[in-house]
């Protein structure tokens with residue numbers, strides 16, 4: 242195996258194992274070959290921890306990838322035609338023997354502008370800053386001792402527009418500072434770290450995440466109270482009935498509890514903090530924020546769900562039942578992934594609110610995500626399904 246690919250698989254597995262670093266099929270990593278011609282990049286929909294020498298990545302021609310961003314005719318296309326064109330062009334840029342139909346990560350083009358190794362994650366600790374109204378200022382304080390500053394990337398729709406914004410920022414940064422930026426914070430999204438070697442990229446990623454973690458509040462371990470089996474059953478039936486009443490389908494209702502879930506439920510502002518969607522991942526995996534259930538009354542819950550749908554939102558799949566825990570509905574193979582995304586965002590909410598308040602996605606931003614074909618593909622692949630979810 243190419244030594245660059247071997248190193249990429251090694252660092253991807255390390256960062257991919259920790260659900261506080263990345264959840265679901267999100268995040269991506271890449272590494273460029275010594276001759277600068279090719280880049281190995283995670284395949285869309287593969288979990289980082291599942292990458293191996295044989296699967297979970299594609300090798301792309303860097304020149305072809307860069308030409309996508311530079312092509313002005315793509316910029317002029319209508320939004321969804323543009324995103325489809327980008328996905329197709331990324332597939333054309335592949336130069337390898339992979340025959341499983343997997344696609345290179347949709348973020349491949351922005352990786353092409355960065356250093357040899359790139360790690361992109363959605364860490365909960367970073368999320369506490371990038372999802373807060375004053376997050377940028379707080380990060381500037383936290384990283385004021387850096388020789389060279391980080392880049393703050395204002396929110397852009399994922400895909401082509403985000404890549405274009407990042408390529409512009411990187412070019413401007415190089416002009417100003419004479420080198421490529423090593424740390425990029427992406428508003429409402431996550432962290433990008435880049436370096437010349439796999440181990441320095443990994444070390445820097447871990448350092449940034451640890452520093453972000455330092456100033457945050459966390460649950461005490463072992464703070465989960467005991468909940469009776471009868472109560473869990475009662476809550477599960479209530480949610481199942483309410484969902485059946487609204488959409489006529491009975492699905493799996495899975496129950497979870499953890500230090501973070503219990504800690505969040507005890508917060509006086511818990512219900513208030515769930516009043517909007519924070520990140521694209523929250524929308525993609527859990528169809529929006531978890532629904533706060535203050536009392537077990539399936540008729541009342543059914544009315545609340547209908548009110549959510551009337552506002553044009555999607556059918557909720559996660560429910561936080563006060564003093565009981567988190568309930569997730571859906572197909573068996575994706576409920577754990579939804580749990581990980583929801584748990585990470587609960588942690589983010591409690592912390593981001595202290596940095597000037599929560600910066601929710603607006604309607605236009607949500608509409609874009611809902612229609613974004615590539616992301617739907619990512620979700621279905623991560624779930625092990627071979628068809629689109631939406």
Ligand SMILES: [Zn+2]
Nearest residue numbers: 267268430431
């Ligand atoms: Zn991302």
